Amino acid sequence: MVARYKRATGHLVMHPMGWDAFGLPAENAARERGIHPGEWTYNNIANMRAELQRMGLSLDWSREFATCDAEYYGQQQALLIDMLEAGLLERKQAWVNWDPVDGTVLANEQVIDGKGWRSGAPVEKKLLSQWFCTITKYAPDLLEALGGLDRWPERVKLMQANWIGRSEGARVNFALAEPVAGIEACEVFTTRPDTLFGMSFLAVAAEHPLAASCTRPGAAEFIAECRAMGTSEAVIEQAEKRGFDTGLRVKHPFNGQTYPVWIANFVLMEYGTGAIFGCPAHDQRDLDFARKYDLSVLPVVQPPTGPQAIGDIAFTDDGTLYNSDFLNGLSVPDAKRRVIDALEAGGHGRGVVNWRLRDWGLSRQRYWGCPIPVIHCDDCGVVPVPKSELPVRLPQDVDFSIPGNPLDHHPSWKHVACPKCAKPARRETDTCDTFVDSSWYFARFCSPRADVPVTREAVDAWLPVDQYIGGIEHAILHLLYSRFFTRAMRDAGHLALAEPFAGLFTQGMVTHESYKGADGRWLYPEEVEKRDTGAVHRDTGEAVTVGRVEAMSKSKRNTVDPGAIIGRYGADTARWFILSDNPPERDMEWSEAGVAGSARFTQRLYRLVMGALPLADAPETPAARKLRQVTHRAIAAVTHALETFAFNVAVARIHEFANAIADAPADAAAAKREALEAITRLSAPMMPHLAEQLWSALRPGGDQLVAELPWLVADPELLAADTVVLAVQVNGKLRANIEVAVDASDDAVFSAALAEENVQRAIDGKEIRKRIHVRGRIVNFVV
RNA sequence: GCGGCCAUGGCGGAAUGGUAGACGCGCCAGCUUGAGGUGCUGGUGGGGGCAACCCCGUGGAAGUUCGAAUCUUCUUGGCCGCACCA
Numbered sequence: 001m002v003a004r005y006k007r008a009t010g011h012l013v014m015h016p017m018g019w020d021a022f023g024l025p026a027e028n029a030a031r032e033r034g035i036h037p038g039e040w041t042y043n044n045i046a047n048m049r050a051e052l053q054r055m056g057l058s059l060d061w062s063r064e065f066a067t068c069d070a071e072y073y074g075q076q077q078a079l080l081i082d083m084l085e086a087g088l089l090e091r092k093q094a095w096v097n098w099d100p101v102d103g104t105v106l107a108n109e110q111v112i113d114g115k116g117w118r119s120g121a122p123v124e125k126k127l128l129s130q131w132f133c134t135i136t137k138y139a140p141d142l143l144e145a146l147g148g149l150d151r152w153p154e155r156v157k158l159m160q161a162n163w164i165g166r167s168e169g170a171r172v173n174f175a176l177a178e179p180v181a182g183i184e185a186c187e188v189f190t191t192r193p194d195t196l197f198g199m200s201f202l203a204v205a206a207e208h209p210l211a212a213s214c215t216r217p218g219a220a221e222f223i224a225e226c227r228a229m230g231t232s233e234a235v236i237e238q239a240e241k242r243g244f245d246t247g248l249r250v251k252h253p254f255n256g257q258t259y260p261v262w263i264a265n266f267v268l269m270e271y272g273t274g275a276i277f278g279c280p281a282h283d284q285r286d287l288d289f290a291r292k293y294d295l296s297v298l299p300v301v302q303p304p305t306g307p308q309a310i311g312d313i314a315f316t317d318d319g320t321l322y323n324s325d326f327l328n329g330l331s332v333p334d335a336k337r338r339v340i341d342a343l344e345a346g347g348h349g350r351g352v353v354n355w356r357l358r359d360w361g362l363s364r365q366r367y368w369g370c371p372i373p374v375i376h377c378d379d380c381g382v383v384p385v386p387k388s389e390l391p392v393r394l395p396q397d398v399d400f401s402i403p404g405n406p407l408d409h410h411p412s413w414k415h416v417a418c419p420k421c422a423k424p425a426r427r428e429t430d431t432c433d434t435f436v437d438s439s440w441y442f443a444r445f446c447s448p449r450a451d452v453p454v455t456r457e458a459v460d461a462w463l464p465v466d467q468y469i470g471g472i473e474h475a476i477l478h479l480l481y482s483r484f485f486t487r488a489m490r491d492a493g494h495l496a497l498a499e500p501f502a503g504l505f506t507q508g509m510v511t512h513e514s515y516k517g518a519d520g521r522w523l524y525p526e527e528v529e530k531r532d533t534g535a536v537h538r539d540t541g542e543a544v545t546v547g548r549v550e551a552m553s554k555s556k557r558n559t560v561d562p563g564a565i566i567g568r569y570g571a572d573t574a575r576w577f578i579l580s581d582n583p584p585e586r587d588m589e590w591s592e593a594g595v596a597g598s599a600r601f602t603q604r605l606y607r608l609v610m611g612a613l614p615l616a617d618a619p620e621t622p623a624a625r626k627l628r629q630v631t632h633r634a635i636a637a638v639t640h641a642l643e644t645f646a647f648n649v650a651v652a653r654i655h656e657f658a659n660a661i662a663d664a665p666a667d668a669a670a671a672k673r674e675a676l677e678a679i680t681r682l683s684a685p686m687m688p689h690l691a692e693q694l695w696s697a698l699r700p701g702g703d704q705l706v707a708e709l710p711w712l713v714a715d716p717e718l719l720a721a722d723t724v725v726l727a728v729q730v731n732g733k734l735r736a737n738i739e740v741a742v743d744a745s746d747d748a749v750f751s752a753a754l755a756e757e758n759v760q761r762a763i764d765g766k767e768i769r770k771r772i773h774v775r776g777r778i779v780n781f782v783v
Numbered sequence: 784g785c786g787g788c789c790a791u792g793g794c795g796g797a798a799u800g801g802u803a804g805a806c807g808c809g810c811c812a813g814c815u816u817g818a819g820g821u822g823c824u825g826g827u828g829g830g831g832g833c834a835a836c837c838c839c840g841u842g843g844a845a846g847u848u849c850g851a852a853u854c855u856u857c858u859u860g861g862c863c864g865c866a867c868c869a
Contacts, residue, residue: 154787155787155788155863155864158786158787158864159786159787159863159864159865162785162786162787162864162865163864163865165865165868167868167869169869188869189868189869190869191868191869192869203869241867264867265867266867266869267867267869268867268868268869270868271868271869272868272869275869276869277869278869279869283869284784284867285867285869286869288867289867354868354869356865356868472863475863475864476864476865580795580806580807581795581796581807581808582795582796583795583796586789586796587862588795589795591794591795591808593794593795593808593809594794594795594807594808594809596808597807597808597809598807600821600822601807603821603822604822607822646797648795648796648797648806648807649796649797649805649806651806651807652796652797652805652806652807653805653806654806655805655806655807656805656806659806725802726802727801727802728802729801729802729849729850731849731850732801732848732849732850732851733850734802737802758835758836761836769849770849771849772801772849772850774801777801777802778801778802778850780801780849780850781849782849782850
């Protein structure tokens with residue numbers, strides 16, 4: 001609808017459609033039904049394409065592709081090779097989130113409450129060699145550039161900023177009192193270096209090297225316990241601080257004292273350095289920990305109200321430093337600066353900016369994804385596949401009956417000659433996270449058949465995307481990865497911009513109740529019948545559990561098929577109904593109540609126009625001028641509503657317009673054609689088929705489609721009314737309405753208002769202390 | 784815990800600080816029909832008169848203002864994001 005409107009307003013619109021088609025569901029279908037993932041996928045695409053075409057979407061099908069087309073993922077492989085050469089794609093050992101059910105690695109973003117986002121299984125930590133996009137190299141730019149995205153929702157920018165997570169602080173190096181296993185010091189990250197004199201312990205994550213070097217009895221068991229508990233939901237909810245004293249001690253950089261080193265379950269290896277210094281008086285977690293293990297608590301920041309004892313609540317606000325040697329008397333911000341200077345001068349640390357964002361692990365041990373185009377050679381190491389040999393195609397003959405990665409246990413696919421030395425070597429069998437596929441598709445649409453990823457001419461002409469419309473669920477991951485990929489492509493010379501999406505609109509999601517049968521299987525809404533006694537299965541009559549209203553998803557089967565509405569009422573009714581229901585940015589609980597009303601309106605509009613034909617010439621009358629004014633106000637109102645994405649309001653304005661045309665008196669006939677043509681053209685983006693039908697009836701023999709006509713522009717002369725209805729208030733309460741000339745003087749307006757009987761009654765002879773006249777709006781008497 | 788959004792009739796929702804509830808759904812009544820549906824007409828926030836009109840009303844409390852659903856503060860509830868992030 002937006003594409004049709006923008007086209008009418010003179011824009012050259014590219015409205016493409018493609019398919020994000022790699023991923024787990026295809027492999028699951030293959031396992032369950034013995035059908036090849038490709039066949040399953042392309043069948044689904046054919047069904048969905050037909051569905052979209054029935055809706056009458058003005059899509060440019062000549063640019064269509066699927067991400068599982070070798071022509072697409074081959075070009076993606078070329079981009080990956082560029083990124084490898086630019087140091088943006090790296091292989092490194094890393095603690096990864098391992099989904100034991102799906103048998104694959106998950107990105108942090110795919111771990112929800114400690115569980116795999118698809119399998120729901122508790123995620124384990126594993127140390128593996130994996131491919132990473134070094135998105136962290138762009139962290140400062142990805143954060144700063146958010147400021148320039150003035151057509152993005154604030155909410156999305158905020159979510160991205162939080163996700164990137166910039167925090168200023170210091171790294172402090174603590175020398176061990178006695179080196180252990182070759183380790184002489186431990187570095188921590190802190191945002192509160194000002195509280196360094198309030199230190200009472202140092203704590204490291206279970207995965208930290210210092211933890212591993214601890215030989216005390218019980219240490220290994222404690223570490224194993226932490227790892228097993230991992231990120232499971234139970235642990236997070238309990239939030240119980242647990243620790244193990246290693247017996248090691250570190251030296252304070254300034255006061256010469258030593259402090260104990262603990263292993264603590266609340267310290268994360270992934271953030272900062274995996275080690276912290278504990279200042280219980282001014283950090284709640286440290287305080288909980290210190291109280292539990294009876295560690296010292298020394299306050300060093302004094303609130304303005306004076307010294308206070310620390311009980312079970314840490315003091316985390318600003319104040320004045322004390323108990324802190326050379327920092328005494330300073331404010332918290334001043335003390336931070338001062339202590340960082342001192343750390344740097346003494347070689348004990350430095351001020352740093354720390355980022356929450358971590359590198360993007362994109363390796364998946366899966367078949368149905370884009371193969372990472374490198375070859376492992378015993379002599380040459382990791383060698384990129386020469387671009388002339390792309391695409392690295394997925395083999396067709398794969399066996400899903402064995403668990404694990406089918407590419408890995410395929411008999412021949414991975415055995416190749418090294419491109420450098422020609423000795424036997426092995427293909428990489430990891431495939432890409434499917435977020436990679438969706439991180440540059442918008443650029444590919446500009447030149448979808450090119451034998452390079454994108455042609456400069458095409459991307460320079462089309463990008464950035466002027467209006468991106470997608471669900472709020474993409475606020476962080478997809479949009480962040482796309483912003484990263486665009487920068488990577490820019491640095492590789494493929495295009496010349498950093499930000500892919502100039503304007504972003506986040507649609508709400510369509511939600512529906514979910515249903516579960518007695519055997520625990522999810523049921524489709526059409527299988528369920530609601531009776532007074534409760535929900536039952538339509539065929540078997542057995543009781544059905546009604547679940548919560550949530551976003552429609554294939555896995556929960558709480559989906560509805562717009563095809564049913566199209567079949568019964570037609571595409572225009574379906575479109576009109578979907579647009580009229582509620583504001584597009586809001587979630588919509590799907591209900592077909594009201595579809596009949598939408599169908600009624602399409603019928604009504606048809607009768608309104610067809611019933612007025614043929615239109616004869618008629619004399620200009622005051623009534624005709626009134627109808628013309630109504631028409632042009634409708635044009636302005638609908639245009640404004642569409643510009644602001646208030647589609648439900650646009651629908652309401654067209655309803656009002658239709659009501660006004662129907663109510664117009666017979667002597668307004670001279671303005672009837674203009675009104676009927678206008679309502680036809682205004683409703684065309686929403687109901688394109690009906691609009692063309694009506695247009696051809698209004699202009700028999702005409703050779704233009706509504707879709708080709710420019711958008712109507714309201715005539716300012718007709719928008720300006722001759723008279724205006726003013727509300728008259730007394731003490732802010734409405735007492736009357738008066739109709740006055742638009743250019744009536746204040747005095748004329750006031751005397752007209754005072755002439756109203758009801759106004760006089762409200763004033764009741766009291767003194768008028770103030771009179772307000774806001775032209776075209778309101779009159780108010782204060783008595 | 785931190786950050787953000789939201790709260791308006793039976794329902795979805797309108798409302799540049801200026802007539803709260805547009806428009807639609809639903810419901811009620813009447814006309815049309817043999818009946819039902821469709822269609823058409825009227826009504827539909829609460830209360831009082833039952834007409835003209837008056838009082839109350841946008842989760843709650845206070846404030847700014849001639850005037851607040853809208854701005855400010857506090858508060859309650861719901862939703863979303865992040866989360867032992869040092």
